[in-house]
Amino acid sequence: MNTGLAGFSAADSEGKWSGLDVDICRAIAAAMLGDANKVKWVPLNAQQRFTALQSGEIDILSRNTTWTLTRDASLGLNFTATTYYDGQGFMIPTKLNVKSAKQLKGATVCVQSGTTTEKNLTDYSRANKLDLKPIVFEKLEAATGAYFSGRCSAYTTDASGLASTRNKEAQNPKDHMILPELISKEPLGPVVRRGDDEFFAIAKWVIFGLVESEEYGITQANVEQLAKTSKDPVVMRILGTSEDTGKLLGLDKDWMGRAIKAVGNYGEIFERNVGPNSALNLPRGVNALWSEGGIMYAPPVR
Template sequence: MMASLMLGVAGAPMARAGSGDTLAAVKARGEVLCGVHPARHGFAAPDSLGKWSGFEVDFCHAIAAAVFGDASKVRFVALSSQQRFPAIQSGEVDVLARNVTATLSRDTALGLNFAPPVFYTGTGFLVRKDDGIAKIEDLDGAAICMAPGSTTERNVAQIFAARGLTYTPVVIENNKQLVDAYVTGRCDALTKDKAALPGVRAFDTEDPSAHIMLPGIYSKEPLAMAVRQGDDNWYDLVKWVTYATFNAEELGVSQDNVDEMKNSEDPDVQALLGVIGDNGAKLGVDNGWVYAIVKQVGNYKDIYMRHFGPYSPVALDRDQNALWTEGGLLYGFPMQ
């Protein structure tokens, strides 16, 4: 099926996938269109020169490395909570890597397919230390800042209803305005995925330590990349890019040693890096696709530590985001 065309920012024709072959459209266009959060510490944000970085940004780079052998061939599209699903449904983007929680309704009613989760988190609450709030029950009657159109909005309603508590939602789409509303005292608490809360404290330039997270995680929020239903080949590629980062870490293949590991006698490592077999051809890409991912972007640990390691601005323990062999939930399917 022929890929349709759309006009790029400069008015030049740009291949766009309709209901057909997304991989073919991406190759014809020469870049992956990746929908990301406009600005979320650790996950996705542009710098002053417009260069994007973040955990989910790196998974977009990993897809580009698999398709083109060049991780830089990505165009990032900043999407609000309200824009993200129409953007992937309409073909404005090829993949959504924007803090999307995989749920049954999104998987079915929204026409999405989810790759394996790349980050496990859950709803959390940030409060001011001096307010003496130590548990959810202390928020009875509170004003709580939250983003619209998110699973967090629904989760908070369920959490408070289950405990017989009341609250006043302060719903703001723009992330900076949302955080400002909390920092300036318009809200008693701010709620987001718990992984996002450490970054929020940085917005209080006078005293970031004045804010604390309440203990506990109050929902299941498996964040995963999403693609449109109806294109199994593209779904397979995005899914196996994810598994490749897990498997590379498990096999000890990292950005630092990937060239050396190409000489490994371990058949699993040889298959992973395309020394033997034709896994790439099965997905419609070069057989060295995983080598390109690890060399240019890294394995899962490389990516995680870059953005959430102890020396990063948003330091987070891996917890559930560790390999299954280390007590976490990450489990890469066999690449055979």
């Protein structure tokens, strides 16, 4: 998990974890182990995350991690599926009165190392002849702390991270604005170890099942009822009341039903943790279902 990115993965004062990345793990635990609480949460910063997965300290990395060719092909890991389509943005003090990242010529920008963010910033600066001056920090708190104390004119990370940091760390969130440009593609999703093929398949299909459940209207509230009464062939397959899809994954037929009962479908997970009614207030945007104008699309559970 992240060391603390409210809305995605963060622990409260009692050590209770919540967030979109957390709920994905809870869903997998419910499907696979029969209990959403059977997860040991390990907070990792940007630098530590891949080594922890490679070494076997953790089994799944569910932490705002961008799927790129380099990571997928060279780390001995497998990206499961995208759970949040993001892009890199900039946060600036509102009083700077800047309206576009293109106006940041020569500006200092706080950024965390070990991220795609650092490289995108250099590329964007060069491509747009902006001569941006990155100030690089290993730790998130150091990067955001430097920005909030005025050491940098801007802070850059994934737009979701900007929203989370502004909401949680800014003394007055209104004093900071997030510029409209997204300078990269950051498809975020969980990662497992190469060679852990059965687990890879389970993780992928639980995520796809959560998305398809939204598409077919299966919710945390109605899942039990639908399991008893639905005659919709897709719903019946997802809930294991016709074919037993779970068996093919080494699970039982109620695998997806349990996941949905634990955390709800993808839309419910999004709404609760990061959506317009949550503290983060992120629009559903491209993360809407493909059938609703977004790009969230899951292969069929069949």
